[in-house]
Amino acid sequence: xxxxxxxxxxxxxxxxxxxxxxxxxxxxxxxxxxxxxxxxxxxxxxxxxxxxxxxxxxxxxxxxxxxxxxxxxxxxxxxxxxxxxxxxxxxxxxxxxxxxxxxxxxxxxxxxxxxxxxxxxxxxxxxxxxxxxxxxxxxxxxxxxxxxxxxxxxxxxxxxxxxxxxxxxxxxxxxxxxxxxxxxxxxxxxxxxxxxxxxxxxxxxxxxxxxxxxxxxxxxxxxxxxxxxxxxxxxxxxxxxxxxxxxxxxxxxxxxxxxxxxxxxxxxxxxxxxxxxxxxxxxxxxxxxxxxxxxxxxxxxxxxxxxxxxxxxxxxxxxxxxxxxxxxxxxxxxxxxxxxx
Amino acid sequence: xxxxxxxxxxxxxxxxxxxxxxxxxxxxxxxxxxxxxxxxxxxxxxxxxxxxxxxxxxxxxxxxxxxxxxxxxxxxxxxxxxxxxxxxxxxxxxxxxxxxxxxxxxxxxxxxxxxxxxxxxxxxxxxxxxxxxxxxxxxxxxxxxxxxxxxxxxxxxxxxxxxxxxxxxxxxxxxxxxxxxxxxxxxxxxxxxxxxxxxxxxxxxxxxxxxxxxxxxxxxxxxxxxxxxxxxxxxxxxxxxxxxxxxxxxxxxxxxxxxxxxxxxxxxxxxxxxxxxxxxxxxxxxxxxxxxxxxxxxxxxxxxxxxxxxxxxxxxxxxxxxxxxxxxxxxxxxxxxxxxxxxxxxxxxxxxxxxxxxxxxxxxxxxxxxxxxxxxxxxxxxxxxxxxxxxxxxxxxxxxxxxxxxxxxxxxxxxxxxxxxxxxxxxxxxxxxxxxxxxxxxxxxxxxxxxxxxxxxxxxxxxxxxxxxxxxxxxxxxxxxxxxxxxxxxxxxxxxxxxxxxxxxxxxxxxxxxxxxxxxxxxxxxxxxxxxxxxxxxxxxxxxxxxxxxxxxxxxxxxxxxxxxxxxxxxxxxxxxxxxxxxxxxxxxxxxx
Numbered sequence: 001x002x003x004x005x006x007x008x009x010x011x012x013x014x015x016x017x018x019x020x021x022x023x024x025x026x027x028x029x030x031x032x033x034x035x036x037x038x039x040x041x042x043x044x045x046x047x048x049x050x051x052x053x054x055x056x057x058x059x060x061x062x063x064x065x066x067x068x069x070x071x072x073x074x075x076x077x078x079x080x081x082x083x084x085x086x087x088x089x090x091x092x093x094x095x096x097x098x099x100x101x102x103x104x105x106x107x108x109x110x111x112x113x114x115x116x117x118x119x120x121x122x123x124x125x126x127x128x129x130x131x132x133x134x135x136x137x138x139x140x141x142x143x144x145x146x147x148x149x150x151x152x153x154x155x156x157x158x159x160x161x162x163x164x165x166x167x168x169x170x171x172x173x174x175x176x177x178x179x180x181x182x183x184x185x186x187x188x189x190x191x192x193x194x195x196x197x198x199x200x201x202x203x204x205x206x207x208x209x210x211x212x213x214x215x216x217x218x219x220x221x222x223x224x225x226x227x228x229x230x231x232x233x234x235x236x237x238x239x240x241x242x243x244x245x246x247x248x249x250x251x252x253x254x255x256x257x258x259x260x261x262x263x264x265x266x267x268x269x270x271x272x273x274x275x276x277x278x279x280x281x282x283x284x285x286x287x288x289x290x291x292x293x294x295x296x297x298x299x300x301x302x303x304x305x306x307x308x309x310x311x312x313x314x315x316x317x318x319x320x321x322x323x324x325x326x327x328x329x330x331x332x333x334x335x336x337x338x339x340x341x
Numbered sequence: 342x343x344x345x346x347x348x349x350x351x352x353x354x355x356x357x358x359x360x361x362x363x364x365x366x367x368x369x370x371x372x373x374x375x376x377x378x379x380x381x382x383x384x385x386x387x388x389x390x391x392x393x394x395x396x397x398x399x400x401x402x403x404x405x406x407x408x409x410x411x412x413x414x415x416x417x418x419x420x421x422x423x424x425x426x427x428x429x430x431x432x433x434x435x436x437x438x439x440x441x442x443x444x445x446x447x448x449x450x451x452x453x454x455x456x457x458x459x460x461x462x463x464x465x466x467x468x469x470x471x472x473x474x475x476x477x478x479x480x481x482x483x484x485x486x487x488x489x490x491x492x493x494x495x496x497x498x499x500x501x502x503x504x505x506x507x508x509x510x511x512x513x514x515x516x517x518x519x520x521x522x523x524x525x526x527x528x529x530x531x532x533x534x535x536x537x538x539x540x541x542x543x544x545x546x547x548x549x550x551x552x553x554x555x556x557x558x559x560x561x562x563x564x565x566x567x568x569x570x571x572x573x574x575x576x577x578x579x580x581x582x583x584x585x586x587x588x589x590x591x592x593x594x595x596x597x598x599x600x601x602x603x604x605x606x607x608x609x610x611x612x613x614x615x616x617x618x619x620x621x622x623x624x625x626x627x628x629x630x631x632x633x634x635x636x637x638x639x640x641x642x643x644x645x646x647x648x649x650x651x652x653x654x655x656x657x658x659x660x661x662x663x664x665x666x667x668x669x670x671x672x673x674x675x676x677x678x679x680x681x682x683x684x685x686x687x688x689x690x691x692x693x694x695x696x697x698x699x700x701x702x703x704x705x706x707x708x709x710x711x712x713x714x715x716x717x718x719x720x721x722x723x724x725x726x727x728x729x730x731x732x733x734x735x736x737x738x739x740x741x742x743x744x745x746x747x748x749x750x751x752x753x754x755x756x757x758x759x760x761x762x763x764x765x766x767x768x769x770x771x772x773x774x775x776x777x778x779x780x781x782x783x784x785x786x787x788x789x790x791x792x793x794x795x796x797x798x799x800x801x802x803x804x805x806x807x808x809x810x811x812x813x814x815x816x817x818x819x820x821x822x823x824x825x826x827x828x829x830x831x832x833x834x835x836x837x838x839x840x841x842x843x844x845x846x847x848x849x850x851x852x853x854x855x856x857x858x859x860x861x862x863x864x865x866x867x868x869x870x871x872x873x874x875x876x877x878x879x880x881x882x883x884x885x886x887x888x889x890x891x892x893x894x895x896x897x898x899x900x901x902x903x904x905x906x907x908x909x910x911x912x913x914x915x916x917x918x919x920x921x922x923x924x925x926x927x928x929x930x931x932x933x934x
Contacts, residue, residue, distance in 0.1 A: 038806075044824065289612045289621075
């Protein structure tokens with residue numbers, strides 16, 4: 001097992017290397033003029049195309065571009081982000097915890113609800129409950145994220161004045177910026193506890209409610225559907241029939257035996273979902289004014305900010321590789337028959 | 342019990358959040374567009390300017406709403422030598438920086454010399470360099486390239502060193518290379534904010550000496566200390582800016598603390614999504630929000646219980662744009678001019694050199710349609726390419742508007758009548774998504790094609806990079822270009838639009854010696870009345886010569902919470918709005934009632 005983990009961990013740098021080659025390569029598909037044009041936002045700079053190309057070495061070939069970047073990275077310098085106007089690493093230090101906090105606050109309810117409702121649907125197969133859940137799932141699945149998000153912001157926040165947007169209320173923002181609050185983890189829910197400031201933890205939690213709800217509405221359906229079909233599969237298998245024949249109570253059959261095995265596809269699906277949620281909930285971040293990685297990267301893509309894009313892709317690559325490794329380990333925990341050699 | 346707990350939790354969550362308005366001494370503004378840099382020598386955008394004008398100060402500044410009246414800030418008095426080349430400022434003696442250091446002449450010298458030393462290509466340094474040292478307004482690295490000799494560099498440094506001199510601790514002198522009536526207002530732009538030299542040097546910024554000046558030439562200051570640290574004297578000091586939101590608080594040591602700001606804290610939040618900004622205003626989390634378009638303003642903001650829309654047809658901003666006629670279109674491989682001949686299938690490269698063509702276009706330009714289609718009826722036509730609040734704007738010059746008879750008359754005169762007989766085909770391009778450029782092109786097409794079936798104008802959408810390239814190569818026959826003021830002097834517009842060497846005019850090959858003479862004369866004298874008369878002449882000549890067609894200016898608006906006012910608001914208005922302030926008004930003047 002340990003061997004396997006080490007081998008998998010060693011693959012990560014290779015994955016990151018290839019990812020960075022792809023990004024630099026994709027950028028090269030655009031002409032230097034096209035890339036430089038992304039820098040020009042007003043008529044005053046309309047003549048500056050050539051200076052920009054020269055300054056950022058945009059007319060250099062793939063190898064030179066890659067070398068320029070890689071040389072700095074090997075010295076621990078991921079470069080300056082044009083989008084966030086500070087070194088890339090400084091931005092990541094702030095936005096990664098924010099995104100993780102939001103992703104986790106949605107991920108946990110999504111998975112728990114998905115498993116619970118999926119199990120219910122499977123055990124009430126074709127019954128009323130199953131039908132209702134199926135309809136709800138399809139609705140949740142079909143709703144565009146921005147519709148749910150705007151609706152929550154306009155009705156719950158703007159209309160009723162409940163919860164809030166951003167990460168913290170204005171009063172606490174000022175308070176934390178001027179006081180001696182140590183951002184140990186960058187996640188306000190946890191930092192609040194570590195600093196003995198439960199009001200901060202509470203306020204941060206309150207502000208996670210709306211974006212997390214939007215995510216739960218949109219994403220839960222997937223997990224539920226997978227759980228339902230996987231559960232039905234398991235319930236139809238011989239060992240379940242044996243267990244029932246042995247006279248085991250139905251609850252034990254369903255929850256102890258069948259559900260445990262049915263979790264494998266859910267884990268397979270949930271792992272990468274968490275990774276994607278950390279990096280890719282652009283719309284939610286934008287509408288709830290939640291300063292996360294997704295929005296940052298989306299802007300970088302629109303403005304062709306190579307340093308930011310590369311750092312983002314590497315970070316997500318790293319997260320995905322780690323999550324996949326964790327998923328593999330989770331298989332072993334759920335199903336002891338699985339062994340890695 | 343468990344259910345009970347959940348209920349309490351839910352009630353608590355909701356209850357703790359119901360409609361919290363911002364506090365009486367906190368001001369929260371939500372806008373889009375991130376601050377580029379808080380280093381005054383680097384920042385050249387309004388988002389940064391809106392912060393800098395509150396945490397830094399300049400020697401003099403604009404008085405209230407006016408851009409032609411000024412008041413001293415860090416200076417107390419000034420004088421100009423008879424030859425117009427030496428400016429002497431007496432400095433205020435009781436000014437503390439946010440660090441606690443006392444301001445002296447040394448700081449003024451450092452701040453302005455630092456501008457000239459660094460002068461990065463994308464900063465405002467160029468217009469200070471033009472007044473004080475020359476060198477085409479560019480920094481030493483860009484000016485000399487790799488070919489600088491030590492003597493060249495010494496000379497360049499000497500020019501910087503000589504340009505700002507301390508007579509004593511509280512008297513500073515600027516030595517200009519030539520007379521420049523704009524210099525005084527240039528000193529009101531945030532780039533010439535006075536920095537705490539001691540604090541800056543201690544933290545690794547330029548040493549203020551010859552020793553390391555060349556290392557700083559052309560440097561991107563976004564990677565330096567002052568990019569996100571504040572070394573100012575302003576009524577507010579920066580608490581935090583980390584790439585997005587800005588938090589600032591009232592500065593206790595402010596020299597004018599008698600006029601203490603009512604706001605204790607100011608937060609400028611970047612909220613990119615407009616719908617979110619609107620909901621935040623509604624929920625009481627914002628005191629001012631940016632609303633991009635009039636349609637949203639009318640449908641969603643007006644009538645909102647706790648918000649107000651302020652507007653005035655005097656709020657025209659410090660910007661102007663115009664349709665340019667390219668008089669030297671690049672002929673080679675240019676599909677926009679078709680055959681490149683006057684044969685009905687194209688236009689010659691010098692098509693617009695015939696003033697009759699320009700006039701015919703001017704009489705095909707429907708100002709009212711632009712005002713309706715682009716600005717929903719809320720815009721004011723301009724007589725010349727200069728904001729109406731600027732010195733020299735002459736409201737009495739006639740304005741071209743659509744007139745098919747006149748248009749026909751001039752088209753028939755053009756090219757000795759040949760144009761009317763053969764007709765022409767040309768393309769007017771716009772960058773996709775730019776509705777102003779698109780509407781202008783479509784209006785011209787519609788009105789001109791209606792005059793003569795042999796007239797053909799194709800309107801073409803281009804992606805931004807292609808549009809830029811076509812502009813750079815001089816291929817666009819006609820296009821809209823806009824300019825925002827760097828400093829409140831008419832020369833900043835007039836030169837750009839009308840002088841043969843101006844940024845836009847040069848590109849479209851407009852050159853009229855008479856015009857150049859007027860503009861040069863106006864930039865060589867300082868008497869405002871005489872200059873105004875000259876600019877009025879420029880406007881009249883431009884009416885006859887039609888190098889450009891000024892576009893109507895949309896009237897501005899502000900969306901504020903109901904209880905927000907400012908000191909110094911003109912009668913009948915809740916706030917003042919100075920077009921040269923990036924944030925319209927200063928934070929220190931905000932009052933909440």
